[in-house]
Amino acid sequence: MDTRQITHAADLSATVEQLVETLVETKDFPRIVEVVTPLSTEQVVALLERLSTDHRAIVYRLLPKDNAIEVFEQFSPALQRDLIQGLRDGEVATIFSDLDPDDRVWLLDELPAALAPRLLHGLSAKDRQLTSEVLGYPKGSVGRRMTPEYISxxxxxxxxxxxxxxxxxxxxxxxxxxxxxxxxxxxxxxxxxxxxxxxxxxxxxxxxxxxxxxxxxxxxxxxxxxxxxxxxxxxxxxxxxxxxxxxxxxxxxxxxxxxxxxxxxxxxxxGGVEPLRRPYLATPVRSLVGSRIVWLLVLAIGATLTVQVLSIFEATLEQVTVLALFMPLLIGTGGNTGNQAATTVTRALALRDVSPRDVGRVLLREMGVGVSLGALLGALGGGVTTVIYDPSVGLIIGLTLLAVCSMAATIGGVMPMVARAVRADPAVFSNPFISTFVDAAGLVVYFMIARTVLSL
The missing domain is CATH 3.10.580.10 (CBS-domain)
Structure with missing residues (x-):
């Protein structure tokens, strides 16, 4: 393979990965240096992110010293931690001393607490002082992410x-x-x-x-x-x-x-998962499982609300079985409407377009949006249902869509505002929990409207 072609062809990354994996397994280290050295820093980062932990450490050791620190700085802190665990103490100390103070703190936040004093002790007095200054600020604060190396x-x-x-x-x-x-x-x-x-x-x-x-x-x-x-x-x-x-x-x-x-x-x-903090292919399967299982359990418990609602209205379903046909439509529409509102408001909060004091204005706007969407979807759904079934069922579907969309948009818009007001993460309060709540509440509205229209 012509190594010169690799440096200019992003679409050959899979080929490069396979070649490097083979060279590592055969311990052809000179050939690895020949393949990797001409690559740009971005290409090396992309390559190392796709390698296994052991192979990543081997290839990293073979990088030119000047390029190695540039590559290391572009890794996520979690991936930096994984790489350090595969390097020798001397290599770790060299990398750590070459980092900027704020980048050292990013890395220290990921490393075991027992390792931090050892790494700090290996720094020069000046670097140790600068790093300690940054470490002195609370986690999550900008003081922990600033650089004390500036010119004034x-x-x-x-x-x-x-x-x-x-x-x-x-x-x-x-x-x-x-x-x-x-x-x-x-x-x-x-x-x-x-x-x-x-x-x-x-x-x-x-x-x-x-x-x-x-x-x-x-x-x-x-x-x-x-x-x-x-x-x-x-x-x-x-x-x-x-x-x-x-x-x-x-x-x-x-x-x-x-x-x-x-x-x-x-x-x-x-989306109902914990952030990975590493590139996908560099994340172990157990970490992928761990990032999802807790949320799935929480949502599964929340979904029992829907089961309880169905058990309460079981008699209604037995009398008018056609109502069961429209449950997925109504649940899906309500959940999607709530998620749209929550996503829009969460983003507006992040961009500081709105703040918790605007909760009243957001509530009215999202209620207006929900009523408008519900009226449009209700008219369409009710009309089609009337033609296929009968006017009473069409009226139930139309009114339910109007009510569910109005409710879902209002709740979806307000929940992120409430989360920010109580200093919680608005994203946690958005799509998964809103969907669960709207599913149960939407079914209650659906069956109550059906009982009223059909005089059950």
Missing amino acids: TRADVTVGQTMQRVHDQLDDAETVYTLPVLDGSRRLIGVVSLRDLLRADDGVPISAIMQDASAMTAYQTAEAAARRCAELGFLALPIVDREDRLVGVLTIDDAARILEHEETEDAARQ
Whole structure:
């Protein structure tokens, strides 16, 4: 196989994977180096994510040192943990020391607690201090995801002095494109971009070109800070303590990583599973089972509500058996309507288009949407049912669709708002639980309407 072709053909990833697997099993390490070395960092990451744990560690050891740390940084924290467990202590220490402080904390959050002191002890005094500063903030806070390696300047110095400072600290900072401007007490008073520094004359004071700063405190959630950074289009968002003293910056790449993690988690929980935290093919089967079984048990218990409703109205079903034919239609329509509303509102909450104080407005809007959808579907379903069966059954189906859609949309829209108000994850309150509740409540509405129309 021509190795040069591999680097330019994404569709050959399966072939590369099979080739590398064969080479590992035959212990042809020189050939592995020949195949893997020309690949880009992204291609190597994709390849390693698809290999087994043991083979992944072997191939990773054969990567050029400069490329190895770039590959490691692109893994998810859970996959980093898996890889570390397959490496020797010396290799782990080297990787850990080459990471940025915030990336070390991502990894430490995944590793066993007993391993963290050993890894921290192997760092230089400076790196250990920087990492400990980040570790000191609560889990989930932006302080735990910021980088303390930044370049700052002061309002009373010149552009030339600031550019010299940038030049001197270029290798130590994670970003140089946005510089926080501080006063004598290290309080944040503004920011200046590298573009403005390059445009201005050396003698111009920073106070003349700096802009107002938008910052977040280190104790606010990482998701909120990441969304703020993305919404404002900042390359780096200053992070301050409770006294407005600068403690770090959140870079745009870390913000994107946080948002990807949060959105993956929300999408998983809306589907009734726990997030995997690893690429699918790198996730053990037992982890896939574990991510789903708890939710399935919870939903199965919730589904007993539907069974109870059916037992209560068993006599009604015996008198009018045709009603049983429409139960899947009504249950499915109600669940889908509720899920649509919940998904829409959960996303609006994430984007901060709405907040818990808007619950009344959301309720009215979703009730209006539900009534409109119910009227349209009810007219269609009732009309078709009237033609096939009789007008009384058509009336039951039409009225039930109107009621169920109205109820489902209203509940689906309000539940995520309630979840946010009580500081729970809106995704957990959305699709699975709404479907279970609407199924049972929809059947109650269905049979009550049927009893009224048919005078049972």
